[in-house]
Amino acid sequence: MRETWVVGAASTRYGRLPDSGREAATRVALEAMDRSGIDPKRIGQTYVSNAFGVAERQAHIGPLINTALGIPDVPSATIESACSSSSAGLHEAFVHVASGFADAVLVVGVEKLSHLDTLTATSYFAMGADYPFETRNGATFPGLYATLANVHARKYGTRSEELGAIAVKNHANAARNPHAHFQKEISMDTYLGSPIIASPLRLYDCCPFSDGAAAVVVAAREVVGAPSAEPLVIRASARAGSIADMQDRPELTGLAATQTAAVAAFRQAGIGPEKVDFLEVHDCFTIAEVMALEDLGFYAKGSAAKASADGETARDGKLPVNPSGGLKAKGHPVSATGAGQVVEIFEQFNHEAGARQVPRTEWALAHNVGATGGSCSVHLFQHR
Ligand SMILES: CC(C)(COP(=O)(O)OP(=O)(O)OC[C@H]1O[C@@H](n2cnc3c(N)ncnc32)[C@H](O)[C@@H]1OP(=O)(O)O)[C@@H](O)C(=O)NCCC(=O)NCCS
Incomplete structure (x- = not known):
């Protein structure tokens, strides 16, 4: 396999786009290409993710x-893989480039x-769940993740204040991120x-x-020659499914x-979690950040919520998690989320993250989940 790099990355601010999705996508594509210094004629394939393009009466925006x-x-x-759509696109990009296609x-x-x-937005999103058994019976994503939170709490005693510490931390990070939807602590x-949404x-x-x-190049x-920015070397690109x-x-x-x-990702990269300096994980709900840290192997089951409340995952903690503000506070534009995590890592590796800069940037991990975990991508990046 060829060594494969991320050489350009760009993002809009999340929140409310002033223009159409298609215009915003084109804008970030042009910015990422420009940043990469790569001649567009070298592009052999474009992967676009836009799970809910139909809401704008626009599909097929790649051409x-x-x-x-x-x-x-x-x-x-x-490429559609619910909330993990653009990390699935990144995986396909990696396979094409690493293999020489x-x-x-x-x-x-x-x-x-x-x-x-x-x-209406809730009912669109719920299409990512199982229609006959879940959606048709009234399940929504806040409801499904609340079920996971209840089961986790029953088994491990996870407390509201521990989940709250994750929200407070991610809002503090997002307050320092010009790309973030909520720039407030x-x-x-x-x-x-704050009101209960789904207990x-x-x-x-x-x-x-x-x-x-x-967008990510x-x-x-x-083929890169002298890169115009510090590239991310993709050391692992792993995808998995589940029930x-x-x-x-x-x-x-x-x-x-x-x-x-x-x-699979740690095996590909030949490292263990102890090497990773910071992570962008899929915290669509605070309980999802807890589960991610445990499932990825950074914390034993039942211990991540307490570690978060103890400040271990803060920007200046032992293991910074979601320095961007995460999905919770940077925001979650579904199909852009996976690529947006890579933009954050690109900016961190290039020391462009300003007040949210993390101290160590040798290895980073990006974790992006589709729906309640029917699909998942894990990427590991290393500084050149
Ligand atoms: C939580 C949720 C129900 C709130 O929606 P809502 O009650 O209609 O809220 P509104 O859009 O009317 O906003 C009311 C206020 O809360 C704020 N707000 C909305 N969602 C928020 C959130 N998730 N976190 C913090 N603030 C939020 C708004 O900015 C607004 O603030 P303002 O009054 O200062 O302008 C909605 O954000 C939601 O469903 N989120 C989950 C999305 C989801 O399931 N994604 C898929 C994950 S797998």
């Missing part, structure tokens, strides 16, 4: 982006839903005073509905797809 880049003859495909691949994720009300009192999850346990777009080391519907799972205190993908 539109390629046309704007002056490469209309280049093939594109749309393409010298460079562009990955773009975009979502625009802010023109929909909460009820919250206190534990604000957290505890035990409160407003501040939930990610918001965000618009946003992010992946290229083989030998999608929750009622058929033997265990509800974690996500099997995360566990499987993590084992």
Whole structure:
């Protein structure tokens, strides 16, 4: 396999996009290409993720982006894997470049839903669950993750204040991130005073509905020459699946797809969790950050919530987690989220993260989950 790098990355601010999803996606694609210093003619394939493009009456935006880049003859495909769509695109890009099928691949994720009300957006998102057993019976993502939180709490005694510490930490990070949806800190009192959305999850346990777009350029080391920014060397690109519907799972205190993908990723990279300096994990709800840290192998089952409350995962803690603010506070524009995690790692590796800069940037991990864990991607990046 060829050594494969991320050589360019760009993102909009998450929140409410002033333009269409297609325009925002094109904008970040142009910015990421520009940042990479790679001639667009080297792009052999474009992968675009836009799970809810139908909400804007626009599908198949890959050819539109390629046309704007002056490469209309280049093939594109749309990759959908619920909330892990653009990390699935990144995996395909890695496979193409590492294997020699393409010298460079562009990955773009975009979502625009802010023109929909909460009820409509909730029903769109719920399409990622199991319709006959879950969605048709009233399940929503806050409800499904609340079930996971209840089971975790019953087995390990996970407390509201521990989940609240994750929300407070991620809001503090997002307050220092110009790409973030919520650029405001919250206190534990604000957290505890916020309304219950799906018990035990409160407003501040939930990610918001965000618009946003992010793009990443992946290229083989030998075609890059002198990179115009510090590249991320992709040391592992692992994907896994698991039983999608929750009622058929033997265990509800974690996500099997995360566990499987993590084992594969650490095996590919030839390192263990102790080497990783910081992580971007899929905290669509605070309980998801707890499960991620346990399933990825950073903490024993039942111990991540307490470690988070003790400050271990803060920006200046032992293991910074979600320095971007995570899905909770940076925001969660579904199909852009996976690529957006890579933008954060790119900025951290290039020491462009300003007030949210983490101290060590040798190894980083990105973890992106589809729905309640039917699919998952884990990527490991190393500083060149
Ligand atoms: C939690 C949730 C139900 C709140 O929606 P809502 O009650 O309709 O909230 P509104 O959009 O009316 O916003 C009300 C206020 O809360 C804020 N807000 C909304 N969601 C928020 C969130 N998740 N965290 C913090 N603040 C939030 C808004 O900014 C707004 O603040 P303002 O009054 O200062 O302007 C909604 O954000 C949600 O469903 N999130 C989960 C999305 C999801 O399931 N994603 C998929 C994950 S797998």
